[in-house]
Amino acid sequence: MLWKVLCATSLLIVSVSSRSIAVKGNLKCGKYPAGQILLRLWDSSRVEGTKDKLMDQTHSDNDGNFDLVAHGTLRNGWQPVMTIHHDCDDAKNPGRRMLKFRLPLSYIEDADPPKKWFDLGVFNLETHINDSEERVEQITRRRRRRHRHRAHRSAARHRTTPEPLDTFDSPEDRIEPW
Numbered sequence: 001m002l003w004k005v006l007c008a009t010s011l012l013i014v015s016v017s018s019r020s021i022a023v024k025g026n027l028k029c030g031k032y033p034a035g036q037i038l039l040r041l042w043d044s045s046r047v048e049g050t051k052d053k054l055m056d057q058t059h060s061d062n063d064g065n066f067d068l069v070a071h072g073t074l075r076n077g078w079q080p081v082m083t084i085h086h087d088c089d090d091a092k093n094p095g096r097r098m099l100k101f102r103l104p105l106s107y108i109e110d111a112d113p114p115k116k117w118f119d120l121g122v123f124n125l126e127t128h129i130n131d132s133e134e135r136v137e138q139i140t141r142r143r144r145r146r147h148r149h150r151a152h153r154s155a156a157r158h159r160t161t162p163e164p165l166d167t168f169d170s171p172e173d174r175i176e177p178w
Contacts, residue, residue, distance in 0.1 A: 020112045021080050024067040025120030029088035033064035037086045041068045044081040088125035
């Protein structure tokens with residue numbers, strides 16, 4: 001009986017994988033560094049009815065730099081989400097603005113600590129991001145106006161000076177610069 005319990009426990013431990021993700025970047029408010037900004041990394045589970053789990057949180061340093069590393073054992077699908085809570089370009093209104101970023105799944109690793117870092121780069125917090133995103137199924141291209149196209153062709157036909165690369169027929173004819 002004890003043997004069966006140990007086997008079931010070991011299978012459960014093996015099926016639960018240890019995962020990690022790391023994020024770094026630099027925050028600015030206009031042209032100034034955004035220091036002491038709250039950043040949180042969440043496990044936004046894709047399973048309905050479950051709450052998001054806080055994995056890590058930090059504040060940016062005085063230069064606006066931050067790094068977050070989340071470790072955990074996760075059974076189901078994991079969607080890492082980073083939130084930034086700030087007052088940049090919104091100091092008059094009560095509360096803080098919250099920006100929410102879904103992080104790419106390709107940066108989730110089985111290694112602990114993670115070897116790959118997702119680099120957000122330099123992000124200006126003055127940016128206002130809409131909640132909704134408009135999707136366009138088909139992108140239509142603008143056609144060229146005919147008279148411009150014809151004028152360009154006729155100018156190319158009546159060119160009096162040769163193109164710079166047309167003067168050399170082979171690499172041996174070219175003059176070495178040194």
